[in-house]
Amino acid sequence: MKRMIIAAALLAATSLNAHAAEIALWARSRTEGYVTPLVKAFNETHSDKVTLNLIPNEQFVAKLGTAIAGGTPPDLMSIDLIYVPAFARAEQLTDITAQAKALPYFDKLMASHLRLATFEAKLYGVPFSAEGSFLMYNKALFRRAGLDPDKPPQSWGELTAAAEKITALGDGNYGFYFPGNCAGCNVFTFLPAIWADGGDILSEDGQKATLNQPAVAAALAWYHDMWARKLVLPSARTDGGENWTSSPATGKVGMWPGGAFTLAALKRTAPTLDIGVTFIPGAKPGQVASFAGGDSIAIPKGSKNVKLAWEFIQWSFSPEVQVEILAKNGAVPVRTDLADNTYTAQDPRLLIAAKAMAMGRTPYSFVYNDLFNSPQGPFLRMLQKGVFDGDVSGAVRDAQTAFTQIIDTGN
Amino acid sequence: MYRQGWLGWLFVAPALLLTCVFFLWPLALVGWMSLHNWPLIGRIRWIGIANYRAMLNDPIFLQSVRFTLTYAAAITPTIFVVAMALALLANGDRRFVGLFRTLWFMPTAIGLSTASVLWVWMLNGQVGIFAAIGRALGLVETDIPYLDSGTNAMIAACSMVVWKTAGFNMVLLLVGLQSIPSELHEAARIDGAGAWQNFRHVTLPLMRRTLKLALFLSITGSLLAFDQFYIITRGGPQNGTISMVYWIYNNAFSSFRTGYAAALSLVLLAVVLLASLAQFMLFRDREDA
Incomplete structure (x- = not known):
C-alpha cells in the first residue's frame, strides 16, 4: 500500500513536470550581462522554464565539481571553454555529437570552441559566448x-x-x-x-x-x-x-x-x-x-532533462539571440555567419573583434x-x-x- | 561510584559528540582522502602515500613552509611590540584614553578578508590613499610599488595584519596589566627600581599567563595565514608570498587535487601541533624555575 502511494505521488510529479518542465542553468557571474537577458527571453517565449544560477567567477568550477560529485549537477552549464577538456575527460558531460552535427550551421560555429569540446572524437559542448x-x-x-x-x-x-x-x-x-x-x-x-x-x-x-x-x-x-x-x-x-x-x-x-x-x-x-x-x-x-575565449555550453551527466537542455542550446543559436541579444550588448556572435549584422554596422570596430575571434586559437589542455x-x-x-x-x-x-x-x- | 561515572559521561557527552562529528570524523576522512588521487571531478584512485612523497618534489610547497615560518617569526614580535606599546599607553587615566582605546581596537571588528580588500584599494597606485600621500610628499612618482618584490609584498601584508590585530592583542595585554596590583609597582619603586626595571622585573613576569595566551593565538593565527596573501598579494610576486594554507587552497580549489590538499592539511596540522607543543614546553619550564 505504502509503495503504491509513493508510486502514485511520483507519477503525479512526473506528469506535472511534463506540463511545464524546469531546468537549472549554471553560469559564472562574469557572463551575467548576456546570460540574464538571454534566459529572460527564453522564459518569455517558452512554456518550459530555465532558472539561472549565477556563481562567482573564482568559485564556479569548484562549486560545479562539488555539485557533480554530490550527485546534484545542474541540467545545463555555461563554462569557460578552457575547462571543457578536463570535464570531458573526467566523463562528466553528455555526448551531444549527433544533435550538434545535425545543425545546418554547424560548420559556422566557432572552431576553437568545438576543438576544445571534442574528446576522443565525440563532442561534449558547443559555443555559448565568444571573445x-x-x-x-x-x-x-x-x-x-x-x-x-x-x-x-x-x-x-x-x-x-x-x-x-x-x-x-x-x-x-x-x-x-x-x-x-x-x-x-x-x-x-x-x-x-x-x-x-x-x-x-x-x-x-x-x-x-x-x-x-x-x-x-x-x-x-x-x-x-x-x-x-x-x-x-x-x-x-x-x-x-x-x-x-x-x-x-x-x-x-x-x-x-x-x-x-x-x-x-x-x-x-x-x-x-x-x-x-x-x-x-x-x-x-x-x-x-x-x-x-568565451564560454561553451554543455549538459552535465545526470541532467534531469537533456531534451529541454538541448532545446535551450539550439534556441540560443537563433538570430534573435545571436544578433538581438549578444551583438546588441557589444558581444561577439558565436555563429560566424551572423558576425556581420546591424550592430557591427553601427560600430565597425566590433567587426574586427568578430574577425579576430573567428581566427582565434585556444590551447588545449587538461x-x-x-x-x-x-x-x-x-x-x-x-x-x-x-x-x-x-x-x-x-x-x-x-x-x-x-x-x-x-x-x-x-x- | 558507578552512578557518578555514568553521570560524568552524560555531562561530557554533548562536547564529545560535537568533537567527534565536527573534528575527529572529518579528520579521519581527510586522512583517508590523503591516501587517494582524489580529483574534484572524475575517478578516485587509491595511491597509498604517493601524495606525501610528492610533497618532497613540490618546490612551491617547500617554499610555502619556509615562507609561513618566516612570516610567523616576523609578524608575532611586531604585533607584540606594537600591542604592548598601545597597552602601556592605554593603561591609566590620561585624557581621552578611552577614545584612543576604542580607536585602536576598532580594526578588530573588521573581518580579515574585508580588511584585506580595503588595503588592496588603499595600496592601489591610481586611487589609493598611500600613493596619494606618497605623491604629495614627493616620495613616489606614480604609485607604491608594493608588489614588485617579495619583501615589499610581505611588508604590505604585515602592515595590514598589525593594523588589524594590534588592537585585540592590546586588550588582552591590558587585562594582564590591570590585574597586577599597584602595590607591587609601588614596592618596586620604593626599592629603587626605575621604569624599565619595573617593567622588566615586575610587569612582564606577572603577565606570563596573558602573554602565553596572546602568543598562542598569534602564532597559531600566523601559521594559518591565508586571507591577506590570497587577497592582497595573490601569492606574488613570482610566488614569493604563498603561505601553507594558500597552497592547500590552491591545490583543492584551483587545481582540484583534493587528495593532495588533504595530505598537505595533515602536514600543516602536524606543524601547528609541534609549534603549540614547543610553546607549551617553553612556558612550563619557566614556571618551574
Whole structure:
C-alpha cells in the first residue's frame, strides 16, 4: 500500500513536470550581462522554464565539481571553454555529437570552441559566448605624436616605434600598457603575439610543452625591450588586472591589448576617448593572431532533462539571440555567419573583434588552469621573469620545466 | 561510584559528540582522502602515500613552509611590540584614553578578508590613499610599488595584519596589566627600581599567563595565514608570498587535487601541533624555575 502511494505521488510529479518542465542553468557571474537577458527571453517565449544560477567567477568550477560529485549537477552549464577538456575527460558531460552535427550551421560555429569540446572524437559542448583579443589605440595620442591614426602598427617593430613617439610626448604619457601581474589577461593578449610569429606553447594535443620555440623568447624579448626603454606605463608590472581599463581610460596610454569587454567598458567609463582597433601583430607585417575565449555550453551527466537542455542550446543559436541579444550588448556572435549584422554596422570596430575571434586559437589542455590562468602558474612567472627581470632565456627554461611537470602530473 | 561515572559521561557527552562529528570524523576522512588521487571531478584512485612523497618534489610547497615560518617569526614580535606599546599607553587615566582605546581596537571588528580588500584599494597606485600621500610628499612618482618584490609584498601584508590585530592583542595585554596590583609597582619603586626595571622585573613576569595566551593565538593565527596573501598579494610576486594554507587552497580549489590538499592539511596540522607543543614546553619550564 505504502509503495503504491509513493508510486502514485511520483507519477503525479512526473506528469506535472511534463506540463511545464524546469531546468537549472549554471553560469559564472562574469557572463551575467548576456546570460540574464538571454534566459529572460527564453522564459518569455517558452512554456518550459530555465532558472539561472549565477556563481562567482573564482568559485564556479569548484562549486560545479562539488555539485557533480554530490550527485546534484545542474541540467545545463555555461563554462569557460578552457575547462571543457578536463570535464570531458573526467566523463562528466553528455555526448551531444549527433544533435550538434545535425545543425545546418554547424560548420559556422566557432572552431576553437568545438576543438576544445571534442574528446576522443565525440563532442561534449558547443559555443555559448565568444571573445577575441585585439589591439586598441588612442587616436588622439597618435595624432599628437605625429602618427597616422588610420594606420595602426602592423608589426612588433612598428608598435615599438609608435610607443617611442607617444612616450616622447612626456607629461606622463606612455606608449604601451598591459596588466603585467594578471595571468589570464596576458594569456588572452600575449599568446597571440607568439602565435602571430608562428610559434606555440603547447603541442596540438596539449601533451607537450613547446616553450623552447624561438617565437616565445622573441615575443618576451620584444615586451622586455619596451619595458626596459620605459615605453610602458610603470604600474604595468604590478597590475593584477584591476586597472586593465582604468589605465587607458586616463587618456595617457597609446596602445593596449584587450577584448570586446575592454572596449565596452571603455565606451562606458571614458566615452570621449577616441579608440582605434586593430589586430595583435607578429614580428613581421601581415602576421596577426587572436585568442579565442568565451564560454561553451554543455549538459552535465545526470541532467534531469537533456531534451529541454538541448532545446535551450539550439534556441540560443537563433538570430534573435545571436544578433538581438549578444551583438546588441557589444558581444561577439558565436555563429560566424551572423558576425556581420546591424550592430557591427553601427560600430565597425566590433567587426574586427568578430574577425579576430573567428581566427582565434585556444590551447588545449587538461590542466589549463594550472598552466595558464593560475596567479601561481608558470605562465605568469615566465612573463614576469622575462619581461620585467629581463632574464628571457631563464624564464623560458623555467617555464618549459614547470609546464612539463604539471602536464605529467595531470595525466 | 558507578552512578557518578555514568553521570560524568552524560555531562561530557554533548562536547564529545560535537568533537567527534565536527573534528575527529572529518579528520579521519581527510586522512583517508590523503591516501587517494582524489580529483574534484572524475575517478578516485587509491595511491597509498604517493601524495606525501610528492610533497618532497613540490618546490612551491617547500617554499610555502619556509615562507609561513618566516612570516610567523616576523609578524608575532611586531604585533607584540606594537600591542604592548598601545597597552602601556592605554593603561591609566590620561585624557581621552578611552577614545584612543576604542580607536585602536576598532580594526578588530573588521573581518580579515574585508580588511584585506580595503588595503588592496588603499595600496592601489591610481586611487589609493598611500600613493596619494606618497605623491604629495614627493616620495613616489606614480604609485607604491608594493608588489614588485617579495619583501615589499610581505611588508604590505604585515602592515595590514598589525593594523588589524594590534588592537585585540592590546586588550588582552591590558587585562594582564590591570590585574597586577599597584602595590607591587609601588614596592618596586620604593626599592629603587626605575621604569624599565619595573617593567622588566615586575610587569612582564606577572603577565606570563596573558602573554602565553596572546602568543598562542598569534602564532597559531600566523601559521594559518591565508586571507591577506590570497587577497592582497595573490601569492606574488613570482610566488614569493604563498603561505601553507594558500597552497592547500590552491591545490583543492584551483587545481582540484583534493587528495593532495588533504595530505598537505595533515602536514600543516602536524606543524601547528609541534609549534603549540614547543610553546607549551617553553612556558612550563619557566614556571618551574
